[in-house]
Amino acid sequence: MGSGARVSHGDWSRRRLVGVLAGAALPLSAACGGTPPAETPVKSPGGSARASRRPPAGPRPLYLGTYTSVDGGGEGVGVASYDPVTGRVVGGGLLDVGDPSYLAAHPNGRTLYTVSEREDGAVTAVRLSDRKVLGSRSTGGAAPCHLSVHPGGRWLLSANYTSGSVAVHPIDAEGALGERTDLVTHSGSAPGPGQEGPRAHQIVTGPDGRHVLAVDLGTDTVYSYRLDTAEGTLREVARARTRPGAGPRHLAFHPGGRYAYLANELDDTVAVCAYDPASGRLTVGEARSTGSGADTNYPAQILVTADGSYAYLANRGHNSIARYAVEADGARLRLLDTVPVAGDFPRQIAFSPDGALLFAANQRSGTVSVFRVDARDGGLRLAGEPFASPVAVCALPL
Numbered sequence: 320m321g322s323g324a325r326v327s328h329g330d331w332s333r334r335r336l337v338g339v340l341a342g343a344a345l346p347l348s349a350a351c352g353g354t355p356p357a358e359t360p361v362k363s364p365g366g367s368a369r370a371s372r373r374p375p376a377g378p379r380p381l382y383l384g385t386y387t388s389v390d391g392g393g394e395g396v397g398v399a400s401y402d403p404v405t406g407r408v409v410g411g412g413l414l415d416v417g418d419p420s421y422l423a424a425h426p427n428g429r430t431l432y433t434v435s436e437r438e439d440g441a442v443t444a445v446r447l448s449d450r451k452v453l454g455s456r457s458t459g460g461a462a463p464c465h466l467s468v469h470p471g472g473r474w475l476l477s478a479n480y481t482s483g484s485v486a487v488h489p490i491d492a493e494g495a496l497g498e499r500t501d502l503v504t505h506s507g508s509a510p511g512p513g514q515e516g517p518r519a520h521q522i523v524t525g526p527d528g529r530h531v532l533a534v535d536l537g538t539d540t541v542y543s544y545r546l547d548t549a550e551g552t553l554r555e556v557a558r559a560r561t562r563p564g565a566g567p568r569h570l571a572f573h574p575g576g577r578y579a580y581l582a583n584e585l586d587d588t589v590a591v592c593a594y595d596p597a598s599g600r601l602t603v604g605e606a607r608s609t610g611s612g613a614d615t616n617y618p619a620q621i622l623v624t625a626d627g628s629y630a631y632l633a634n635r636g637h638n639s640i641a642r643y644a645v646e647a648d649g650a651r652l653r654l655l656d657t658v659p660v661a662g663d664f665p666r667q668i669a670f671s672p673d674g675a676l677l678f679a680a681n682q683r684s685g686t687v688s689v690f691r692v693d694a695r696d697g698g699l700r701l702a703g704e705p706f707a708s709p710v711a712v713c714a715l716p717l
Contacts, residue, residue: 611639
């Protein structure tokens with residue numbers, strides 16, 4: 320696929336370009352983030368910081384996602400580095416992948432995986448030691464906007480936004496991808512704009528390691544699947560419905576494994592969900608405020624700290640990060656404050672591996688903001704000037 324490839328589907332074109340066009344106010348695709356480095360059972364997939372607060376010595380790698388086929392976009396995956404103490408980011412090169420809007424790393428840290436968010440969707444593996452592209456595989460759908468690696472390291476999971484489908488690919492010993500082993504297409508629609516059909520927005524492994532959950536904005540549904548880790552196939556076991564028109568976008572689990580937090584893009588809310596690890600069943604609770612007030616706002620990614628004390632939500636439109644206290648062993652979120660993101664349209668947020676830094680990819684301003692996370696109260700403090708990165712839609716610190 321050439322870097323100038325476009326998706327002709329009207330819904331997809333609108334979704335992709337809205338964050339680039341100044342003043343636009345329509346929802347966009349999924350955020351990007353890393354993968355927990357643990358074997359099953361998983362303590363905190365879907366965006367939780369790791370437990371250690373000790374920063375590693377020396378600069379650490381930072382990979383940046385973008386769109387390559389929009390005006391002013393990037394030229395591939397940005398390769399940068401960051402200081403784990405100060406948060407300062409320095410650029411360092413490119414990886415040649417088209418429209419890499421979402422990134423994830425293998426649990427062993429040796430391979431990077433990207434989506435190519437195009438009509439003929441694909442996923443690509445890149446060996447990080449020498450930046451060699453190990454090949455790409457079709458996702459079987461259009462506009463893949465999210466991917467994650469199963470904690471066992473053998474399966475890559477991806478979500479096709481426009482097609483409303485989820486796919487599974489095997490990962491070999493070298494980190495390369497094999498041909499797709501499963502493709503499941505959702506069905507139905509919901510009443511709001513952008514919900515004319517299924518829109519798979521995220522796919523993530525549950526805290527038990529046996530179940531995979533797919534968040535679908537178009538059907539107001541979170542689907543739970545049982546993953547056959549020998550065959551790489553998915554079997555649906557449950558569906559959780561949000562309130563009509565919520566437009567669920569992104570899910571993050573509490574490290575206790577019994578609760579999850581669901582960011583609803585279309586009705587500007589966040590919901591606490593109960594989770595049953597034995598069955599994989601999610602139960603969506605009451606919707607809560609994002610702190611955006613009267614502003615037009617589209618919540619994006621939500622994260623939870625490794626100790627389960629705080630949660631953070633990226634607010635696109637309000638241009639803030641909402642900070643929540645997590646209470647009652649994960650059963651309750653209490654909004655503490657919102658912090659200006661120092662950029663425009665924070666598409667995605669991610670913790671550094673030690674949890675001491677939080678990165679925000681700001682799509683419209685083309686910047687990445689870095690915050691220090693206070694270990695005592697979860698407060699955020701901006702760490703210097705934001706780093707320039709064209710159409711920044713993903714920041715993956717390793």
